[in-house]
Amino acid sequence: MGEHAAFIDVHSPLSLLSAVALRFFMKRCLAVLLLAGWAYASPAPSSLTASTLIANVPGRTTVSLDGAWRAIVDPFDNGRAGFFRDEKPHSKSDRVEYSFDASPVLNVPGDWNTQREQLMFYEGPVWYRRLFNYHNRADKRVFVYFGAVNYKATVYLNGEKLGEHEGGFTAFNFEATSVLREGENSLIVEVNNIRHADAVPALKFDWWNYGGITRDVMLVEVPATFIQDYWVQLVRGSQNEIAGWVQLNGAQPAQKIMLEIPEAGVHEAVSTDGAGRASFHFTAKLELWSPAHPKLYDVALRGGDDVLHDQIGFRTIEVQGANILLNGKPIFLRGISMHEEAPFREGRAFSVEDAQTLLGWVKDLGCNFVRFAHYPHNENEIRLADRLGLMVWSEIPVYWDIDWSNLATLANAEAQLRDEIARDHNRAALILWSMSNETPVKPERTQFLKQLAADARELDSTRLITSALNRTDQTGPDERILSDPLAESLDVVGLNEYVGWYERRPEDADRLQWKLKWNKPLIVSEFGGGAVYGRHGDADEIWTEEFQDDLYQHQLGMVERMPNLAGLTPWVLMDFRSPARMLPGVQDYHNRKGVVSNRGQRKLAFYTLQKFYKKMAEAGK
Ligand code: GCB
Numbered sequence: 001m002g003e004h005a006a007f008i009d010v011h012s013p014l015s016l017l018s019a020v021a022l023r024f025f026m027k028r029c030l031a032v033l034l035l036a037g038w039a040y041a042s043p044a045p046s047s048l049t050a051s052t053l054i055a056n057v058p059g060r061t062t063v064s065l066d067g068a069w070r071a072i073v074d075p076f077d078n079g080r081a082g083f084f085r086d087e088k089p090h091s092k093s094d095r096v097e098y099s100f101d102a103s104p105v106l107n108v109p110g111d112w113n114t115q116r117e118q119l120m121f122y123e124g125p126v127w128y129r130r131l132f133n134y135h136n137r138a139d140k141r142v143f144v145y146f147g148a149v150n151y152k153a154t155v156y157l158n159g160e161k162l163g164e165h166e167g168g169f170t171a172f173n174f175e176a177t178s179v180l181r182e183g184e185n186s187l188i189v190e191v192n193n194i195r196h197a198d199a200v201p202a203l204k205f206d207w208w209n210y211g212g213i214t215r216d217v218m219l220v221e222v223p224a225t226f227i228q229d230y231w232v233q234l235v236r237g238s239q240n241e242i243a244g245w246v247q248l249n250g251a252q253p254a255q256k257i258m259l260e261i262p263e264a265g266v267h268e269a270v271s272t273d274g275a276g277r278a279s280f281h282f283t284a285k286l287e288l289w290s291p292a293h294p295k296l297y298d299v300a301l302r303g304g305d306d307v308l309h310d311q312i313g314f315r316t317i318e319v320q321g322a323n324i325l326l327n328g329k330p331i332f333l334r335g336i337s338m339h340e341e342a343p344f345r346e347g348r349a350f351s352v353e354d355a356q357t358l359l360g361w362v363k364d365l366g367c368n369f370v371r372f373a374h375y376p377h378n379e380n381e382i383r384l385a386d387r388l389g390l391m392v393w394s395e396i397p398v399y400w401d402i403d404w405s406n407l408a409t410l411a412n413a414e415a416q417l418r419d420e421i422a423r424d425h426n427r428a429a430l431i432l433w434s435m436s437n438e439t440p441v442k443p444e445r446t447q448f449l450k451q452l453a454a455d456a457r458e459l460d461s462t463r464l465i466t467s468a469l470n471r472t473d474q475t476g477p478d479e480r481i482l483s484d485p486l487a488e489s490l491d492v493v494g495l496n497e498y499v500g501w502y503e504r505r506p507e508d509a510d511r512l513q514w515k516l517k518w519n520k521p522l523i524v525s526e527f528g529g530g531a532v533y534g535r536h537g538d539a540d541e542i543w544t545e546e547f548q549d550d551l552y553q554h555q556l557g558m559v560e561r562m563p564n565l566a567g568l569t570p571w572v573l574m575d576f577r578s579p580a581r582m583l584p585g586v587q588d589y590h591n592r593k594g595v596v597s598n599r600g601q602r603k604l605a606f607y608t609l610q611k612f613y614k615k616m617a618e619a620g621k
Contacts, residue, residue, distance in 0.1 A: 048414055048455055051422035054173050055229040056310050057145055057220055058379065065130050065144075065187065065217040068105035071112070072098055072127040073119065079127045079190060084156035086129060086186045100129040100188075108217055109147065111210035114347035119211075121579075125192040128213060136182050139305070140221050141250075144187065145173040147215025147350070147378060151199065154190040166412060167200065168193070169340075169375035169397065170419035173220065189213060198406050200413045201397040206591060207339055207374065208577040214348045215378050223305035225250025225276075232259070232299055232426055234314045236462045239327065240283050242266075242314070248276030248303060257303040264297060272303070288327045289313030289428040291368035294389030296428070313386060313428030317464055319491050322564035324464070324521045326391070326431075332621035333391060333567025334613045335369030336362055336595070337526060340377045341576040343600055355380040359388055361573060361596055365606065366613030371525060371569035374399050374437050376420040385429040392427070393466065393525075393569065395434035396420055398452070404444040413448070414455055421459045430463060437468040438496055446486050453489045468494035468525040478508075481515040482522075492566065493518065494525035499555070501529040506539075506551040509558035521566035527555045528571035531605070532586055533597035543586050548593075549604035556612045570609060574598060 054060070072079065079098070089096045106112050112119045112126055134142075146153065150168030154161065158181055162174035193211030195203050231244035246257050253276035259268045264286055270278040287295045296311040315327050323330040342349040343357045359381065362370050370385065371393040385392050396416045403409040417433070424430050435452040439445050453465050469484040472495075487493045493516065500506030506529075516522055531548035539550035552570070559568055575594035581587035590598065595606040 048418060048458070051229070051418050052173065053171055053229070053419055053422040054143060054145065054220055054222070055422065055426070056308060057171075057218065058383070059309050061221040062145070062218040063132075063134075063221070065132060065219065066108050067130075069108050069128045069130045069213070070100040070103045071106040071129075072100065072103050073112075073122065074125045074127055075122075077125050077192075079125065083127045083190070084154075084161065084188050085159050086188060100127075106212065108213040109215045109348075109350040110212060111150070111208075111214050111348045112212040113208065113210050114345070115212075122211065123194050123209060125190055125194075126211065128189045128191060130187045130217070132185055132187065132219075133183060134180050134185055134219070136180065137221070139224050141175065141177045141224060141226070142180055143173040143220045143222070144176045145171065145218050145220045146189075146213065147171050147217070149189065149191050149213050149215075150193050150209070150211055150348075151195075152192045153213075154192075156188040156190075158186055167416045167419070168214070169377070170416050171215070171379070171423050172419065176219070198403040198409050200402060200409060200416060201374075201399040202402040204401075204580075205374070205397070205399050206578050206580050207341075208579060208589075210348045212348075215350050223250070225252040225255065225304050226306045227257075227301050227303055227308050228276075229422065230301055230308075230426070232310075232312055233462050234286075234316055235281075237316055237318055239288060239316060240285060241281065242284055243279070243281040245277060245279045246270070246272065246301060246303070248272050250276070250304075252304060253277075255303045257301065260300045260302075261297050262300070286314045289315040289386075289389075290327060291389035291391065294387060294428075296386060310426060311386070312426050315428050317431040317462070319464060319521055321519055322521050322566065324431075324492065324566045331368075332616055333369035333523060333569075334365075334367050334616055334621070335371055335391075335393070335523075335567055335569035336365055336367055336573045336609070337371040337373045337569040337571050338362070338573035339373055339576045340375070340381070341574060341598070343574060343598070346577060346598055350378050350380070352380045352384070355384045357600070358573065359384050359390060361600075362390060363388060365595075365610050366617060369393070369567060369569065371395075371434075373572070376416075376423070379423065382424050382427050382429060386427050390429055391431045392429045393432040393434055393523075394420060394424065394430055395437060395468075396452075398436040398439065398449070400438055401440055404442070404448045410448055410451065413452060417452055417455055418459060421456065425460055432464050432466045432492060433460065434494065435465065435467045435490075438470045439467075441471045441484050441486075449486050450489045464491040466490050466492040466494050466523065466525075468496050470496040472497070472514075475515065476513075478511045479513045479515070481517060483517045487516075487518050487520065490520065492521045492523055493564075494523050496526035496571075497524065498527060498529075499558070500551045501527075506547075506554040509554040512558055514558075514562045516564050520564065522562060522564040523566055524559050524562065524568040524570075526569070526571040527559070528552075528593040530587070530592035531603050532592055533575075533599070533601045533603050543592070545604040548595075549608050552605040552608045556608070570595070574600075 165172040228249040230246040272278040369391045375397040472480045529551040537544040575598040578591045
């Protein structure tokens, strides 16, 4: 008997009753679901609310809470009964069955998987505690800010719950002002990385499910009324008109705000309304940001007691037929896909040094573009891309199959998209928001993704919308058409294809002809094959560098012939950990499609791609 059948013993009268009750209950559920499905089929309900994220934390007064946190691994989730109280026995007869003080530490930022061998495969709750001293300052408000926690975080300060956050790759903050104590404070976070069918991503994905507080944690100190967010960008299509807004948060929402870009002679005064909001629109003579000239301006915003500086670049990004135009001129995106995986030590990448190494390799390849797969990456990476002149594709983890008909899942994806945009909307490097990766074509999925695309356009009218698609139709033995109906809602079409790896032979790429149903720019957002660094053999011997290199040579010949090709981001910069890649001696739980190994060694395909990009750059692409 299967283990599931053991749950209901239909021979006992009580169980029979419960089985009938269960069936009745399931019928009711089905009716509710059908109704919900009907409601869902009519205009998709957007659950977008304003983001509460504080923008530009690197430009604010912060106190770092990084470092060693006490951590209790709690596989049965017993801690919910009260770990957040951080109790200690008051007498020698007191029974308290946990102790943060006596528990070992985990470093923050950092995933737990690579910090303790026993936790490599762990999925479940871990309770983190950080004690810190704080001295209250009059007129200041304080927020606890998390760069990212995978996947769910429940945050408590001094025994009080501050809030919950879902989504492993977006930043969030909770106000702590009224809960902070003079002197010692106890911050406790329950982190749970368990996978759920209705989550984003859902149950299966091809990367390690690193758990933990994976990015920086800090206290952000702001004045009683402060500048929460602002938008300072060129109007789409214009090279000298800046339009945007500023949003205050606090009891004195109506203020005079100064927006200054001293180097461009900009000194604009605006007044916020009763909701703390002001819009502006003015002209300025600017040096435009581009890969060849990644110019950033110091932008200062002053309002009430708040003064904030940011480094912002100005550029336009548009499409015209099959072309992507940067600053009004067609540009070819010479890119590579990458995970947020740490070079050399493995685990989640988080630091400035990680970003410098990874993006250094991207630059060495001759790229002007990078795809941050498959979720929003840390702020260090995007800020460095701004400085290095690398254009960026950023995506949310709507990956493979998820629970498309579930409204809560849609709300979750929308919140992740909103917060991704909230953090990065002033970065010149960011040119493309991607809604999804390799999602199966069906009506409920297309409706879900169209809703996300509409949200992204509502939140950001200046950037381009894309998605990595992979459904193609055969129109002849060597002819394919990309016909996913989602493409209709995109500015730029992404295509993942694995000719020579998951299907056919590498040399078949020489004969394949591709067609696109829409006259839109196409980015080949993935192709590739696996190779173990240092393994050599003939070009037809799988897992060798020669095999991967040969595949790249055939692929590059093919993609060059593709209609509307505006860029490519082969899969992938560096080998990365994945639970789905088990072959001993070859994969050992790593996806080996990197052109660089996880030890930083360059495979043959690295040089082939580098040569191709050099040729493209010389041809003015
Ligand atoms: C894909 C996915 C990517 C995988 C890759 C692979 O299509 O988008 O996440 O890692 O293929 O290696 O199979």
